[in-house]
Amino acid sequence: MLSDQNTFLWILLFALGAMLVNSVGIYVIWKNSRWAMKVLEYFMCFAAGMLIASPLIMAFPNAVAKNSSAGIAALIGFVFMFMSNRLIKKRTRTKELAFGITAIQGILIHSLLDGVIYTVTFSVSTMTGVLTGLGLVAHEFAEGVVTFSMLLKSGISSKKAALYAFFAAALTTPIGALIAYPAISRVSDSLLGLALGFASGVLIYVSASHLLPEAGAHEKGHSVVSFFAGITLALMLLLIK
Numbered sequence: 001m002l003s004d005q006n007t008f009l010w011i012l013l014f015a016l017g018a019m020l021v022n023s024v025g026i027y028v029i030w031k032n033s034r035w036a037m038k039v040l041e042y043f044m045c046f047a048a049g050m051l052i053a054s055p056l057i058m059a060f061p062n063a064v065a066k067n068s069s070a071g072i073a074a075l076i077g078f079v080f081m082f083m084s085n086r087l088i089k090k091r092t093r094t095k096e097l098a099f100g101i102t103a104i105q106g107i108l109i110h111s112l113l114d115g116v117i118y119t120v121t122f123s124v125s126t127m128t129g130v131l132t133g134l135g136l137v138a139h140e141f142a143e144g145v146v147t148f149s150m151l152l153k154s155g156i157s158s159k160k161a162a163l164y165a166f167f168a169a170a171l172t173t174p175i176g177a178l179i180a181y182p183a184i185s186r187v188s189d190s191l192l193g194l195a196l197g198f199a200s201g202v203l204i205y206v207s208a209s210h211l212l213p214e215a216g217a218h219e220k221g222h223s224v225v226s227f228f229a230g231i232t233l234a235l236m237l238l239l240i241k
Contacts, residue, residue: 049230
């Protein structure tokens with residue numbers, strides 16, 4: 001495990017990087033929606049590859065090594081995201097404004113959880129954090145674009161949509177990391193294994209049930225290549241750890 005100072009610096013680097021990439025996605029779709037929509041599917045497919053590979057080849061095995069019940073925690077993480085997503089979808093069937101409000105709630109929770117995941121994975125090892133962090137950062141651009149688009153659909157102005165998207169999707173990630181770090185850095189290995197298992201379930205859900213289906217709905221010529229590029233990068237990083 002890393003020293004406390006180095007762990008915190010890695011977490012801060014990736015959390016701020018995620019915020020920056022998310023902000024770029026928001027700004028680009030605000031100023032140049034045509035180009036952003038062209039590359040959106042590629043970002044989602046690449047992120048999906050990273051976020052499926054990283055928990056399966058690194059995070060989850062580490063979790064099981066620390067706590068044999070990590071599989072149950074992973075299942076809870078997956079089901080938690082599944083039920084949350086169903087609740088959000090059910091509530092967004094109402095009027096346009098309710099759609100925007102609920103979208104903000106869901107994305108805010110998701111982004112806070114991203115920050116927590118950075119803290120959990122880097123507390124295990126540098127490589128576990130890097131593998132997971134790259135996948136999360138890769139999907140931040142797409143998340144910024146999607147957040148802005150959903151807010152725009154709610155009927156608010158593009159300027160307000162950009163501002164609200166930044167606060168809900170970008171700024172919340174480093175906030176989540178900073179909130180989680182004091183607690184995670186002091187927990188036992190057994191509890192850390194459960195937290196890592198939960199995070200693995202969340203990551204697998206986001207990739208398999210959110211990013212890939214959304215990208216598949218607008219599939220393009222090299223989407224599969226982008227997906228396998230994400231998996232390949234995760235494997236390469238594992239080999240050089």
